[in-house]
Amino acid sequence: MEKAARTAPAVIVAIDGPSGTGKSSTSKAVAAQLGLSYLDTGAQYRAITWWMVSNGIDVADPSAIAAAAEKPEIISGTDPSAPTITVDGTDVAGPIRTQEVTSKVSAVSAVPEVRARITELQRSLAASAAYGIVVEGRDIGTTVLPDADLKIFLTASPEARAARRSGELKGADVNATREALIKRDAADSSRKTSPLAKADDAVEVDTSDLTLQQVIECVVTLVEEKRAAK
Ligand SMILES: Nc1ncnc2c1ncn2[C@@H]1O[C@H](COP(=O)(O)OP(=O)(O)OP(=O)(O)O)[C@@H](O)[C@H]1O
Numbered sequence: 001m002e003k004a005a006r007t008a009p010a011v012i013v014a015i016d017g018p019s020g021t022g023k024s025s026t027s028k029a030v031a032a033q034l035g036l037s038y039l040d041t042g043a044q045y046r047a048i049t050w051w052m053v054s055n056g057i058d059v060a061d062p063s064a065i066a067a068a069a070e071k072p073e074i075i076s077g078t079d080p081s082a083p084t085i086t087v088d089g090t091d092v093a094g095p096i097r098t099q100e101v102t103s104k105v106s107a108v109s110a111v112p113e114v115r116a117r118i119t120e121l122q123r124s125l126a127a128s129a130a131y132g133i134v135v136e137g138r139d140i141g142t143t144v145l146p147d148a149d150l151k152i153f154l155t156a157s158p159e160a161r162a163a164r165r166s167g168e169l170k171g172a173d174v175n176a177t178r179e180a181l182i183k184r185d186a187a188d189s190s191r192k193t194s195p196l197a198k199a200d201d202a203v204e205v206d207t208s209d210l211t212l213q214q215v216i217e218c219v220v221t222l223v224e225e226k227r228a229a230k
């Protein structure tokens, strides 16, 4: 598999969609299976949010966020079997998943200066991926990599997404989880700069009634078809 991937043409894959649709799980597995790099762009927005909170920046003040947007150094490791994220040299893989960061990330990621900074990082990582990359997020197909070889937009019902997330957060209330997902998606979809949206040329995959393995197989097939046509 690895050898075949390394003799195949480099391929850029954009995977977007709302929260809990399976973007990270699918993208990581597809990248690992096909010998591609992997970038979790949500982790980058979470990392900059973590830095803002840790440094006492008021996340309700867009001008304060904009003024600080260039300060933290954010580095993403793109090996799908061990993705990493550091801020100023500190491993923040755990801290960026707290409820506090999750509840504040939409406000921080809506600030245009933050998006410009993070988008530049994302494009540079994609350009330096020798064998190709799977990049997952909210605006990859529409804004970050509009010329991606393949664009996928994952969806799932709010009920399916809430059940998946509640399974992860042991003991979490499914209704509260569902409301929180809907609220975050609404904020991400309604911001002015680069909102969560399906690109016109993206393939939409509804994962509500599919197992994770079925979604992975579907995306691997789509990538292989694109590669064969290159
Ligand atoms: N098709 C599926 N069937 C069942 N569970 C799934 C499926 N896809 C993903 N999951 C599970 O749902 C949870 C959320 O998946 P994942 O983190 O990949 O979603 P996401 O779209 O990246 O979410 P977010 O945008 O919030 O980071 C994980 O526990 C994952 O294992």
Ligand SMILES: Nc1ccn([C@@H]2O[C@H](COP(=O)(O)O)[C@@H](O)[C@H]2O)c(=O)n1
Pocket: 019, 041, 042, 043, 045, 046, 105, 106, 107, 109, 110, 136, 137, 138, 139, 140, 184, 188
């Ligand atoms: N391309 C992206 C990716 C993410 N965001 C913002 O980050 C939040 C966290 O994303 P997760 O995938 O880790 O849940 C998300 O809610 C968005 O606010 C983004 O703006 N653009």
